[in-house]
Amino acid sequence: MARNAKVDEDRVVGALPWNERLSYGASDFACSFTFSLIGTYLMYFYTDVFGITAGAVGTLMLVARIIDAFDGPFWGVMIDHTHTKWGKSRPFLLWFNAPFAIFTVLCFTTPDLPMFWKIVWAYVTYIGIDVLYSAVNIPLTSILPSMTENSDERVLLSTIRSLFSNFGGTLISVIALPLVGLFGGGNNQRGFFLLAVMAAVVFFVIYLVVFANLREHVQTEQSQKPLPIKESxxxxxxxxxxxxxxxxxxxxxxxxxxxxxxxxxxxxYNLGRPGLVSFALLFNAIGLVSVFLTPRVVIKFGKKKTLLGGLMISVIGQLLMGAGAAMLNIPIIIAGIVIGNFGNGFVGALIAVLLADAVDYGEWKNGVRAEGIVTSASSFTAKFGMGIGGAISGLLLAWGHYIPNKTQPASALFAIEANYIWVPMLALIISFILILFYKLTPDKEREMSAYLTKKHFREKNKEN
Known part of the structure; x- marks a missing residue:
C-alpha cells in the first residue's frame, strides 16, 4: 500500500511515462494534420475548385463562428458533467473520433449541385467539422491539468504536443498540393477528396492509440463526480x-x-509563383526549433518573457515579409517567414500551459476545479478568432474584386497582401500588449502548486 501511495505521489509531482507523453503529442499531430488541411486549403478549395464566391465563403465562416460561440462552452460543460471509468476528458477522444474523420472527408466532397445547394452543403459540412473539432480537441487541453500538477512537466507535455502539432501541420501543408496532383491526375476535385480520405484515416488510427495510452492521474473530490454548471x-x-x-x-x-x-x-497571384507554396509552407517547421527550446527558455526567463520574446520575433518576421512584398523579393519574404515561424513556436507551445495554470488558479482562488469550462474557452476563442479571420479574408477578397483563376486587379492584390502580412502583424502586436498585463509570477505559481499538491494528495489518501 505504501509503495502504491509513493507511486501516486510521484505522479502528482509529475513523473509521467514516455508512452503518455508521446501519445499526448501524437494527439495534436492528428488534429493539425487534418485541421491544417482545412485551415490552409479549404477557402481556396471553395473558391477555386468548388466554385463558391469569396464573399459567400467569408459570410459562411462568419456565420459558422456565431454558431460556434455555443459549442465550445457546451463541450466544456459536457466534460465537467462526465464521469466514467475512463475519466472526464479521455472518453471524448473515443466517442467523437469517427464522426470527425467522416466530416473531414465530407468537407472536401464536391457533389454536382446548383450554386445555392453547393453553399448549403458547405454550410452543413463546415459547421459540422467545426463543432466536431471542438469535441476532439477541447479534451486535449482539459486533460492536461488532470495528467500532472507539476508546472515543468506541463511545459514539457505542451512542448511535445506543440512539436507534434507543428510537424503535423507543416507536413500536410507541404504535401497537400503535390498529393492533390498525384491523386487527382489533373482533377482537383478528385485529388482533394482522396487527400481528405487519407487525412481522415491518419486521424482515426492515431486517436485510437491516444485514447488507449492517456490517463487522468490528478483525481480530486470534484473530479470524481459531475460538476453542476453553476458550480463550475x-x-x-x-x-x-x-x-x-x-x-x-x-x-x-x-x-x-x-x-x-x-x-x-x-x-x-501577388508573386506569380504558385509552385513555391509548398516550399514556403515547409518553413513552418522552423517553429519546431523554438518549440524544442521552450522548456529551457522558460526555466531561464519564465513563461511571460518567453511569450513576449516569441511575439516580438514574429512581429519582426512580418515586417520583413512586408518589405519583401513591396520589393517583390522572394528571398526577403522567405527570411521573414523563417523568423516569424521561429517566434510563433514559443507562443504555440505556451498557450495550453497558461490555460492549465488558469485551471489551478481557479481552484486555488475559488475552490473549484473545472477543467472543462476553463479550457473549453480556449478552443472557442481560438476557433472564433480563426472564423473572424476567415471572414475578414473572404470579405477583403470580395472587396478587392477577386476573381478565381484570373489576373487580379490591384485592389485584389492589396487585399491578399493585407490578409497575409498586415492583419497578422496587427494581431501579434495586440497579443504582445495583452501579455504585458499577465502577472502570474513564478513565485505565485510555486505557492499555488504546493498548496494544490498537498490538497489533492490529502483527498486521494482520504478516499483510500
Whole structure:
C-alpha cells in the first residue's frame, strides 16, 4: 500500500511515462494534420475548385463562428458533467473520433449541385467539422491539468504536443498540393477528396492509440463526480489569468488564420509563383526549433518573457515579409517567414500551459476545479478568432474584386497582401500588449502548486 501511495505521489509531482507523453503529442499531430488541411486549403478549395464566391465563403465562416460561440462552452460543460471509468476528458477522444474523420472527408466532397445547394452543403459540412473539432480537441487541453500538477512537466507535455502539432501541420501543408496532383491526375476535385480520405484515416488510427495510452492521474473530490454548471462557473470568478489567455487566443489565431489561408493566393497571384507554396509552407517547421527550446527558455526567463520574446520575433518576421512584398523579393519574404515561424513556436507551445495554470488558479482562488469550462474557452476563442479571420479574408477578397483563376486587379492584390502580412502583424502586436498585463509570477505559481499538491494528495489518501 505504501509503495502504491509513493507511486501516486510521484505522479502528482509529475513523473509521467514516455508512452503518455508521446501519445499526448501524437494527439495534436492528428488534429493539425487534418485541421491544417482545412485551415490552409479549404477557402481556396471553395473558391477555386468548388466554385463558391469569396464573399459567400467569408459570410459562411462568419456565420459558422456565431454558431460556434455555443459549442465550445457546451463541450466544456459536457466534460465537467462526465464521469466514467475512463475519466472526464479521455472518453471524448473515443466517442467523437469517427464522426470527425467522416466530416473531414465530407468537407472536401464536391457533389454536382446548383450554386445555392453547393453553399448549403458547405454550410452543413463546415459547421459540422467545426463543432466536431471542438469535441476532439477541447479534451486535449482539459486533460492536461488532470495528467500532472507539476508546472515543468506541463511545459514539457505542451512542448511535445506543440512539436507534434507543428510537424503535423507543416507536413500536410507541404504535401497537400503535390498529393492533390498525384491523386487527382489533373482533377482537383478528385485529388482533394482522396487527400481528405487519407487525412481522415491518419486521424482515426492515431486517436485510437491516444485514447488507449492517456490517463487522468490528478483525481480530486470534484473530479470524481459531475460538476453542476453553476458550480463550475465559480472557477472563472476573478480568474484574470484565464481572461488574458482567452483574449490572447482569439486575437492571435485570428491573425494566424488570415495569413495561413491566403498563403496560396499570395504566391499564386501577388508573386506569380504558385509552385513555391509548398516550399514556403515547409518553413513552418522552423517553429519546431523554438518549440524544442521552450522548456529551457522558460526555466531561464519564465513563461511571460518567453511569450513576449516569441511575439516580438514574429512581429519582426512580418515586417520583413512586408518589405519583401513591396520589393517583390522572394528571398526577403522567405527570411521573414523563417523568423516569424521561429517566434510563433514559443507562443504555440505556451498557450495550453497558461490555460492549465488558469485551471489551478481557479481552484486555488475559488475552490473549484473545472477543467472543462476553463479550457473549453480556449478552443472557442481560438476557433472564433480563426472564423473572424476567415471572414475578414473572404470579405477583403470580395472587396478587392477577386476573381478565381484570373489576373487580379490591384485592389485584389492589396487585399491578399493585407490578409497575409498586415492583419497578422496587427494581431501579434495586440497579443504582445495583452501579455504585458499577465502577472502570474513564478513565485505565485510555486505557492499555488504546493498548496494544490498537498490538497489533492490529502483527498486521494482520504478516499483510500
Amino acid at each position: 462557473l465559480k472557477a472563472l470568478k476573478s480568474n484574470w489569468p484565464w481572461v488574458i489567455v482567452i483574449v490572447l487566443n482569439f486575437v492571435y489565431w485570428l491573425g494566424m488564420q488570415t495569413k495561413g489561408q491566403v498563403t496560396i493566393y499570395f504566391f499564386k
